[in-house]
Amino acid sequence: MTVDRAHVLATPGMDAHGSYVALSRHRDGMDLHYGHDDFANRDRLVGAMSRDRAKDMASDYEPARDYAARRGITFRERVERVVEIVRQVPEKARGIFDGLRLPAEGGQMPERKVEEDPEAALRRARGRALVRHARAVDAIFAAQDQGGRAGPDQIRELQEARQRFEEVRPYGSHDAEAAYKKSPELAAEAASGDARRAIRALQLETELRTDPRLRADRFVERWQNLHRASDERYAAGDYAGHRAARAEMGNMAHSLERDPQMESLLAGRKRELGISFDSGMGVGRDLTLTFGLGRGRGLGL
Structure with a gap:
């Protein structure tokens, strides 16, 4: 039988006769596979597949040999052809048991490591x-x-x-x-x-960062709460609390210097912030001047 493409797995039991048959059944291409478990290197593979072993075959009889010789077919040529094919196989081959994990001494397979959910x-x-x-x-x-x-x-x-x-x-x-x-x-x-x-x-x-209008609402709400808390703490004699509230108001006012988008959104809400005039220098500056604020607590960087 002849096929378009053949795959041959070499085993220790092969010889030149079987190798020649296996390696000549293709029309377009052939792949030869072997494992290091059976053949330590390519020379061992060549030796096994090209050896002549006594076997009762038709070609072993003189009439048959004469017939083959008349047609230019000799056993030695077969062997040489087998050697030529086998020597083209890459030296590095994978053993048939490569990657196989055997059970531990207790008979249990090694625990499989489960990949963590990303x-x-x-x-x-x-x-x-x-x-x-x-x-x-x-x-x-x-x-x-x-x-x-x-x-x-x-x-x-x-x-x-x-x-x-x-x-x-x-x-x-x-x-x-x-x-x-x-x-x-x-x-x-x-x-x-x-x-x-x-x-x-x-x-x-x-x-707040991704929704500008929500940020503006929260700014106004927090400003009003801090302003009210500052007055209440001062009236109650809690001067430390009063200063802390005003310091945070100062931080908020100065933050507008680095946030032109927020300052633009607050431009129409000055009355809600307690600003009664327009200095022309922006909402942040107007808040600082109106409430006499300085910088409060920050990370100092």
């Missing part, structure tokens, strides 16, 4: 990045509470934590810091491992 892995990476970033922010807040400034190591850690957070959650550090500036206690909670409230605040800051 989404679950990303969630864990984000959680770790959030906690690390919160610890860096909280350390700087603690230094400021003691009347000092962030040290070089603290600044470097914050920068690295920001970078790691951004890798797994774009704008993660930006939105988290916006939440921490409004509620510093969230940084301390997240730094201790309880990040539930910090995550909710971060999600809200993301919504």
